[in-house]
Amino acid sequence: MSYAKAQSKSAVWDWLTTVDHKKIGIMYLVAGAFFFALGGFEAILMRIQLMFPEASFLPAQTFNELLTMHGTTMIFLAAMPILFGLMNYIVPLQIGARDVAFPFLNSLGFWLFLFGGILLNLSWFFGGAPDAGWTAYVPLSSEYSGTGIDYYVLGLQISGAGTLIGGINFLVTIINMRAPGMSMMRMPLFTWSTFVASTLILFAFPALTIGLLLLMLERIFGATYFAVHAGGNVVIWQHLFWIFGHPEVYILILPAFGIFSEIISTFSKKRLFGYSAMVFATLLIGFLGFMVWAHHMFTVGMGPIANSIFAVATMAIAVPTGIKIFNWLFTMMGGRIQFTTANLFALGFIPSFVMGGVTGVMLATSAANYQFHDTYFVVAHFHYVIIGGVVLGIFGGAFYWWPRMFGYKLDEKLGKIFFWMFLFGFHLTFFVQHFLGLMGMPRRVASYLDGQGLNDMNFISTIGAFLMGVAFIIFVVNIFVSMKNRETSGDPWDGRTLEWTIPSPTPEYNFAQTPLVRDVDAYWHEKYEGDGKMKAAEPLGDIHMPNGSILPVIISIGLFISSFGFIYREHGVIWVAILGLAITFGAMFVRSIKEDHGYHIPVEEIKNDKGGK
Amino acid sequence: MAQHGIDPTAPLTGEPTKKTKRKLAKELRTQLISFTFMIFLTTIAFISIASDAIPTGFAIPFILLLACIQVVLQLYVFMHLNERGNGWQNAMIWTGVLIAIPTVASLMLLLGIVKF
Amino acid sequence: MADQHVQTLPPNLEKATLEGKNKYLGFWLFLGGETILFASLFGTYLGLRGSLNGGPGPSDLFHLPLVFIMTMILLTSSLTSVFAIISMKKGNYKGLLTWMTVTVLLGAAFLGFEIYEFVEYVEHDLGFTTSAFGSAFYTLVGTHGAHVAFGIAWITTLIIRYRKSGLTLTNAPKFYVAVLYWHFIDVVWVFIFSVVYLMGIGG
Incomplete structure (x- = not known):
């Protein structure tokens, strides 16, 4: 394909076939935001049901489906894809790369995620959503659930494959594609945390793949891994799920830590305090994240020594996390702090997340865990770390990188209203849930009795949820009303890292010339030690670009179609499954035999772009 | 390039x-x-x-x-x-092995049948 | 552009381009993930291998001679794929294709034995659903077999696609990672014959 041909595609075809990491990043963000809104809506429905005792707003079965889909959607289809969107857009820019290592696989990862997510959500319209909780414990999910679980298994299998591909892509990108001078220990913290989170994806997702495979084989072909009557063991599922599930939590929180490190450093006008300690702490959290999964299973009956080992390992994670918290505080100390919306999210995060961390250590105490297990205390805990950590991080990152990604600044005033309302609503919703849990209210129940002292706090909690919902609407409004605030400087925050060195909007080749990196915070170094511009590591020349491809969409659609064949296997439609797999493997075959060497953007075009800036 | x-x-x-x-x-x-x-x-x-x-x-x-x-x-x-130049490959394979050990051990032993 | 002749072959053809380097590293990372994939299956098997549910167990079924032959075949195929890479690095493209073909044939022989073995076990009343042991056994060994089958299809595709192209900087990394995959299949098999078959018979 020539340069001219690459430029002449229609918009729809361009987005369907794109392998540009920036466009893929934006698609991740849009799809993730959609699923985030959906998951939030599900949460609000549940809170309405729980607003009053013995309410009948929702049938219990629908409630079960909502709680399952809320958890699954938020983790797999909202939080992770949104983070993937930010990583996709920002990481190559931060390391001075023109693209990711595997542009084709990057696109494939996105489409797999999207079709997996759509498949999962279609269950609402075909016989009911999955209803066994996001953890889908057997035998509930293997023997007592309907087709919803089939959607769960296949939807997550497909989107999980996409995530694994994405993780490998980020790892290779970060290892192989850094600009000259950008050693590992000069990488921005967001890139570092992406790197560690991708490592976790690489090693955690295969366990989920196997868990889902076993559950699928058990449901479809009558295997007996979990069937106690045939000698199976239900704890195997719990291990497999949590060997994946615990690192998954760190896959979410580490990139958020990275975002906060960028924001706090930028808006304190200081280099990040204790950079190498931060990197070390990130690595340590990543490693320990793999050694603690059984703390979700303290009440299973593994035995006291096993429980103690996992309890101690869990508590040990507080140490590197504490290092990070103090480093953020020391970064701010003595700095010229600007209270932008992005920075407000970072400041709000620190106390909120610490509260979640403290309840985490409480839960890690295996003896006390018997009391907390499966109560609202657990619900409060993980919402404090996920919302107080990940969601605040996502919003902070959105405000921070919005001008880079979309070419305009979000309105600060509306942003601050959004922040305060969201933070207040969040604490209102979940703080009281600690006490509901300690009073014995179990999680995942569709109702509770009157006269047990649970009424007031449940009511307060629901009001908080409404506030968060309204706040999110304000955020969406902000996106549209701010569009007029064009931002053309490319460096609106007086940034420190490479993503702020390029013009706005970002050219498709990112860097006309690969920059030469001379320090941590490369741009800041040039601003204060150099002439304010990055040194180039290469002369201006033609730029090689990969060709777009429709094959990722076809591969994903094939798997999507084949899933229906498996789900409705009892209706004699197994041929649909075979057809779908044939489409997928056919497209993979075409990909592997067709060599595709991309095209070059001529140097004149690049000069035009630079002149037009 | x-x-x-x-x-x-x-x-x-x-x-x-x-x-x-x-x-x-x-x-x-x-x-x-x-x-x-x-x-x-x-x-x-x-x-x-x-x-x-x-x-x-x-x-x-x-x-x-x-x-x-x-x-x-x-x-x-x-x-x-x-x-030479396979440092990352080594690091990742051995990390995999390191994580595989507790994975296998727990699936084998910590099934609630024998208490540890 | 095409008149560029490389008079001496670079020592590491598979890593001579950025694409090749990325593919090489990415594939190793993938193998790191596969480690956990198989660890999960091994763990499941080890957790369930005593749950016979009245059906036949390892010592009723496994025959060491068959497993020994299969092991030798797969080990030899690992060596032939090494020969293929040495040929590639010497610039002997025909040698590369020949040794890859031998590797595929050995892989197919292995797969044939495995299918024969499974049929045999089913005839001896160990079905997929008979017991937790049966399910876990077929899943672990079957996943390995599926990897072998995929490897055969993959390498065959490469051989046919590039039968006339000669050695290029594009196909060298492709052959190289396919061989890495093949070695990894052998790595997994070493643990399967030790943990499943030998430990199954030995105790």
Whole structure:
């Protein structure tokens, strides 16, 4: 394909076939935001049901489906894809790369995620959503659930494959594609945390793949891994799920830590305090994240020594996390702090997340865990770390990188209203849930009795949820009303890292010339030690670009179609499954035999772009 | 970027350098020796189980040790993990092994049947 | 562009381009993930191997001679794929294709034995659903077999696609990672014959 041909595609075809990491990043963000809104809506429905005792707003079965889909959607289809969107857009820019290592696989990862997510959500319209909780414990999910679980298994299998591909892509990108001078220990913290989170994806997702495979084989072909009557063991599922599930939590929180490190450093006008300690702490959290999964299973009956080992390992994670918290505080100390919306999210995060961390250590105490297990205390805990950590991080990152990604600044005033309302609503919703849990209210129940002292706090909690919902609407409004605030400087925050060195909007080749990196915070170094511009590591020349491809969409659609064949296997439609797999493997075959060497953007075009800036 | 100007579809002609040839010859020797050794290890493992002379309490840890040696040979001699520039490959494979150990151990032992 | 002749072959053809380097590293990372994939299956098998549910167990079924032959075949195929890579690095493209073909044939022989073995076990009343042991056994060994089958299809595709192209900087990394995959299949098999078959018979 020539340069001219690459430029002449229609918009729809361009987005369907794109392998540009920036466009893929934006698609991740849009799809993730959609699923985030959906998951939030599900949460609000549940809170309405729980607003009053013995309410009948929702049938219990629908409630079960909502709680399952809320958890699954938020983790797999909202939080992770949104983070993937930010990583996709920002990481190559931060390391001075023109693209990711595997542009084709990057696109494939996105489409797999999207079709997996759509498949999962279609269950609402075909016989009911999955209803066994996001953890889908057997035998509930293997023997007592309907087709919803089939959607769960296949939807997550497909989107999980996409995530694994994405993780490998980020790892290779970060290892192989850094600009000259950008050693590992000069990488921005967001890139570092992406790197560690991708490592976790690489090693955690295969366990989920196997868990889902076993559950699928058990449901479809009558295997007996979990069937106690045939000698199976239900704890195997719990291990497999949590060997994946615990690192998954760190896959979410580490990139958020990275975002906060960028924001706090930028808006304190200081280099990040204790950079190498931060990197070390990130690595340590990543490693320990793999050694603690059984703390979700303290009440299973593994035995006291096993429980103690996992309890101690869990508590040990507080140490590197504490290092990070103090480093953020020391970064701010003595700095010229600007209270932008992005920075407000970072400041709000620190106390909120610490509260979640403290309840985490409480839960890690295996003896006390018997009391907390499966109560609202657990619900409060993980919402404090996920919302107080990940969601605040996502919003902070959105405000921070919005001008880079979309070419305009979000309105600060509306942003601050959004922040305060969201933070207040969040604490209102979940703080009281600690006490509901300690009073014995179990999680995942569709109702509770009157006269047990649970009424007031449940009511307060629901009001908080409404506030968060309204706040999110304000955020969406902000996106549209701010569009007029064009931002053309490319460096609106007086940034420190490479993503702020390029013009706005970002050219498709990112860097006309690969920059030469001379320090941590490369741009800041040039601003204060150099002439304010990055040194180039290469002369201006033609730029090689990969060709777009429709094959990722076809591969994903094939798997999507084949899933229906498996789900409705009892209706004699197994041929649909075979057809779908044939489409997928056919497209993979075409990909592997067709060599595709991309095209070059001529140097004149690049000069035009630079002149037009 | 470097690839502009080099056609990646052009058939490569020419010979490897003398140095590379020497290296390849040496490599081949090492690989043949380790292949022979691997055959030997496999045979020993099968014999130690097949013969009744060796008690199983010894044979099982023994064959697992042999398996580990053989796998290390595969990784380093056949798959060239020992070569320079494979630091990340080594790091990731061994991280995988490190995580695989508790995974296998817990699925095997911590099933609530025997309490630990 | 096409008139560029490389007079001496670069020592590491598979890593001569950025694409090749990325593919090489990415594939190793993938193998790191596969480690956990198989660890999960091994763990499941080890957790369930005593749950016979009245069906046949390892010592009723496994025959060492068959497993020994299969092991030798796969080990030899690992060596032939090494020969293929040595040929590639010497610039001997025909040698590369020939040794890859031999590797595929050995792989197919292995797969044939495995299918024969499974049929045999089913005839001896160990079905997929008979017991937790049966399910876990077929899943672990079957996943390995599926990897072998995929490897055969993959390498065959490469051989046919590039039968006339000669060695290029594009196909060298492709052959190289396919061989890495093949070695990894052998690595997994070493643990399967030790943990499943030998430990199954030995105790």
